[in-house]
Amino acid sequence: MLVWERPEPPNRPVPAPLNRERIVRAAIGLADADGLEAVSLRKVAAVLGVGPMRLYGYIAGKEELLDLMVDAVHAEIRPAGDDWREVLRSLAETTRRAAHAHEWLADLLGGRPQLGPHALATGETVVAALDGLDVDAVMPVVAAVNAYVIGAVRREIAERRAERATGMDEKRWQAALGPYLERTFATGRLPALATVVREAAHLDADETFRIGLDFLLDGIEARISR
Incomplete structure (x- = not known):
């Protein structure tokens, strides 16, 4: 199922709430500052204060993240x-x-x-x-x-x-x-x-x-x- 149609994980009480919008916003901030080479799931997770593995509940990998970033700018x-x-x-x-x-x-x-x-x-x-x-x-x-x-x-x-x-x-x-x-x-x-x-x-x-x-x-x- 494409990322556009795939539901996000259900909300749960955690110290750092997460969703695709927050992930994409953090990635765009990194790219705006230092280019696409600055964007990795590890760096995005660090900006959000979460472990990198948490991001995989929302996106399958960097390619999906880039697709989401481009669509956000659209x-x-x-x-x-x-x-x-x-x-x-x-x-x-x-x-x-x-x-x-x-x-x-x-x-x-x-x-x-x-x-x-x-x-x-x-x-x-x-x-x-x-x-x-x-x-x-x-x-x-x-x-x-x-x-x-x-x-x-x-x-x-x-x-x-x-x-x-x-x-x-x-x-x-x-x-x-x-x-x-x-x-x-x-x-x-x-x-x-x-x-x-x-x-x-x-x-x-x-x-x-x-x-x-x-x-x-x-x-x-x-x-x-x-």
């Missing part, structure tokens, strides 16, 4: 809007906000669909907003938006991690690599790339995300209207 992803485009934009923006609030989420997004209750509620909202679209097009549209968001947030989180690892923010990194690029462009072998790097507006992450999402939604709208 409670923060609540797309809304008056039409399909607003809902898809809201889905993208709220997913991105959740990933920035919980950096580890970027490592777990993608792959097989999340089937926890919060994730399913999000999916219901999004699919309902696409009512009227050919049923065979619904999932490709949602998958396209999700793929864009996952790619964008993973790039942004990777930049954050690189900044922490090197002590150099993006501007300092660009300044350090600038002379190399100028020498390379001076050879004349990369004219198109040189023009873009030298002349195009250098947008921040928020603007880049918004404009890229507009391109995607415009494409979806053009395809739907055909």
Whole structure:
């Protein structure tokens, strides 16, 4: 029986009461502070002041714990809007906000669909907003938006991690690599790339995300209207 359907053990009088919500909250706290590598059943049990074996009455192992953590964060992803485009934009923006609030989420997004209750509620909202679209097009549209968001947030989180690892923010990194690029462009072998790097507006992450999402939604709208 999946964890979503499996009943929790009955309450009993113990010094440290326990339930899945408390376990998941403790695990998310560890992951928010120090990443997924900081999450283990032993460490979660220590935070809760219980023995690790007590956790196995509530979850089968770390994989279930990670599933529960991701679904708990899906409670923060609540797309809304008056039409399909607003809902898809809201889905993208709220997913991105959740990933920035919980950096580890970027490592777990993608792959097989999340089937926890919060994730399913999000999916219901999004699919309902696409009512009227050919049923065979619904999932490709949602998958396209999700793929864009996952790619964008993973790039942004990777930049954050690189900044922490090197002590150099993006501007300092660009300044350090600038002379190399100028020498390379001076050879004349990369004219198109040189023009873009030298002349195009250098947008921040928020603007880049918004404009890229507009391109995607415009494409979806053009395809739907055909």
